[in-house]
Amino acid sequence: MPNQPIQPDRANPRTPEFRPTHVVPPHGMPAWEAPDLATPTASLDPLLPVQLVERHGDWGHIRCANGWAAWVDGRHLVALPQDPPTADAAPATTADPRPLLAGVEEAVADYRSAVEELAGGGLDGESFRDRTRELRIGLVVDGESMWVYDPEEGRWLYGDGRLLATYATDRAAAGEEAGRAPARFTAPEGES
Incomplete structure (x- = not known):
């Protein structure tokens, strides 16, 4: 049983075997270096995709x-479907990931701007927290696979370049448990 966090491979920062099996609960969660409450390591962000190793x-x-x-x-981990949704839908009925990717770029730019102001002394810690409080950013890209967080809908989407499908959600729909989303394919506005 490993007691130390696995360090990323600096020569190859992308971990090819990474496939999320769970997401962190909607309110985040603490993490430890070892399975021992006396060794806290970090806090994990809400809805962060993770792979349960053991x-x-x-x-x-x-x-x-x-x-x-x-x-x-x-x-407390929220289980995801065993496999990402398959790309059986025709291209005409798939959602365009570009608006979500543009939203990620905008959120990262807003966060970067706030960090620069904080580092330059233009913001204090409380002002920084106030300015970034509503920012929600999430993007994992692994080759053709992409997991992107849609903050307006409160859900993670999986995409393979041809379609986007709901992968996990932090909001419960009628009759559903938050975090366990059925595989729903999303289509561009005006299409079905």
């Missing part, structure tokens, strides 16, 4: 897309 009782050893690994309370 379980040890209630503890879950997870890995992130960049190769970093830690231990979490595995009971």
Whole structure:
């Protein structure tokens, strides 16, 4: 059982075997260097895609897309479908990922601007928190596979270049449990 976080491979920062199996709960969660409450490591962001590597009782050893690994309370992880949705839909009925990618670029630019102001002394910590409080950014790209967070809909989408499908959600729809989204393919506005 590993006791140290796995360090990302600096020569190849992308971890080719990474396939998310879970996401962090909607309110985030603490992570530990070892399955021991006395060794806190970090806090994980809400809805961060993670891969559950192993379980040890209630503890879950997870890995992130960049190769970093830690231990979490595995009971709180939100399970994702075993495999990403398949690309069976015709191209005319698939959603265009470009608007979501543009939103990611805008959110990153807003966050970068706030960080630069904070580093330059133009913002104090509280002002920085106020300015970034509503920002929600999420993007994992692994070759042709992409997981992107849609903050307006409160959901993660999986895309393979041809379609986008809901992968996980932080909002419960009527009769559904938050975090366990059925595979729903999304189509561009005006198409069905």
